[in-house]
Amino acid sequence: MKSMSRRAFGKLALGLGTSVLIGGVELRFLPHALAADTAIGGEEPVPTDRVVPIDDAPHAVAPTAVNTPAIAGTSAWGARAATEPVQVINSKPTGIVVHNTQSGNSTDYSLGHAYELARSIQYSHIYERGWIDTGQQFTISRGGYILEGRHRSLEALSSGTTHCVGAHTHNYNTTHLGIECEGSYGSITPPNALYNQLVALCAYMCEKYGISTSEIKGHRDFNATDCPGDALYAMLPQLRRDVQAALDGGPAQTWPLLREGDWNRRVTAAEYLLRHRGYSVKVDGLFDAQTTSATQAFQSANGLTADGVIGAATFTKLITTVRKGDNNNAVRAIQTLLQITADGIFGSGTEASVKQLQQSKGLTVDGIVGPNTWQAAFNLPL
Numbered sequence: 001m002k003s004m005s006r007r008a009f010g011k012l013a014l015g016l017g018t019s020v021l022i023g024g025v026e027l028r029f030l031p032h033a034l035a036a037d038t039a040i041g042g043e044e045p046v047p048t049d050r051v052v053p054i055d056d057a058p059h060a061v062a063p064t065a066v067n068t069p070a071i072a073g074t075s076a077w078g079a080r081a082a083t084e085p086v087q088v089i090n091s092k093p094t095g096i097v098v099h100n101t102q103s104g105n106s107t108d109y110s111l112g113h114a115y116e117l118a119r120s121i122q123y124s125h126i127y128e129r130g131w132i133d134t135g136q137q138f139t140i141s142r143g144g145y146i147l148e149g150r151h152r153s154l155e156a157l158s159s160g161t162t163h164c165v166g167a168h169t170h171n172y173n174t175t176h177l178g179i180e181c182e183g184s185y186g187s188i189t190p191p192n193a194l195y196n197q198l199v200a201l202c203a204y205m206c207e208k209y210g211i212s213t214s215e216i217k218g219h220r221d222f223n224a225t226d227c228p229g230d231a232l233y234a235m236l237p238q239l240r241r242d243v244q245a246a247l248d249g250g251p252a253q254t255w256p257l258l259r260e261g262d263w264n265r266r267v268t269a270a271e272y273l274l275r276h277r278g279y280s281v282k283v284d285g286l287f288d289a290q291t292t293s294a295t296q297a298f299q300s301a302n303g304l305t306a307d308g309v310i311g312a313a314t315f316t317k318l319i320t321t322v323r324k325g326d327n328n329n330a331v332r333a334i335q336t337l338l339q340i341t342a343d344g345i346f347g348s349g350t351e352a353s354v355k356q357l358q359q360s361k362g363l364t365v366d367g368i369v370g371p372n373t374w375q376a377a378f379n380l381p382l
């Protein structure tokens with residue numbers, strides 16, 4: 001399906017690359033839809049008898065086994081109104097299409113940047129494409145923030161029974177959900193924070209709608225486009241496996257995501273672990289700029305993407321096995337998570353608390369804090 005030549009692609013990208021002024025801030029962006037999809041993602045007519053009016057939309061929320069990811073709605077990021085009513089139809093989507101925005105690989109991983117990204121995409125889709133609203137249903141920033149794209153997408157997804165019709169994949173907009181991943185992934189892979197949230201969002205979608213993980217596809221599987229980039233496209237088999245693992249209650253769900261702005265005991269524990277690894281960081285439970293810098297330094301030194309966000313890949317390298325007799329900052333980390341005195345001394349009391357946790361989580365009750373016990377401890381409710 002990759003029929004559009006790179007030369008033609010490049011020409012289109014050059015012709016449509018743009019910068020706009022929003023709120024006094026000039027944004028340079030090239031959402032992938034701008035780069036390649038002008039003719040292959042736009043609004044398509046939907047039979048009106050299938051449309052669910054706003055007031056009749058189902059509001060019941062079905063219980064889910066996978067975690068419900070945090071998704072910033074259109075009102076959170078300051079979306080403008082759609083120019084025409086968005087259509088929500090009375091049928092479930094049957095597949096998910098992964099896209100990349102083909103905008104720059106920003107190193108601004110903040111929530112503010114994510115909001116700005118969402119606004120800039122909406123602006124371009126409405127005012128440059130002439131669409132009624134953002135094309136895709138959801139966007140994930142490189143910092144790992146999930147944002148509602150088109151209005152009512154969140155409402156439809158939460159219902160588990162209806163589908164908000166988007167404009168992202170020609171001929172598949174009434175049956176497929178679109179996820180735009182911020183960045184360009186022709187040769188590099190997405191940051192861990194983005195990938196982890198992509199897994200979480202896909203798992204939630206699959207569970208809500210009963211979509212098979214085999215139906216998680218790349219844009220190029222349907223239309224003539226390079227999207228979502230060679231590197232990200234090559235990750236889709238892994239994505240399907242990770243989403244399946246999440247649906248099965250497997251390891252993809254078992255590490256929390258810690259990042260700048262967080263303030264809780266998981267951050268305290270992570271700070272103790274960074275100190276244990278020799279990084280200079282204040283242990284105060286606040287994931288501030290200093291914690292981000294220490295995390296980035298640790299990631300760089302360990303061959304990880306230095307995004308400053310602590311997710312599965314970083315946790316795996318950051319943790320270290322501790323057991324009775326140890327006396328160090330890693331012990332303080334597990335003690336913090338277990339909410340016992342963080343004196344750094346792994347004695348009988350700490351061992352008893354560890355065993356209690358292992359017992360309650362169905363783990364081997366040996367009192368030794370290895371990867372599974374660390375995961376369980378980091379997932380204890382705050």
Ligand SMILES: [Zn+2]
Pocket residue numbers: 032033037098099100168219225227228
């Ligand atoms: Zn695409």
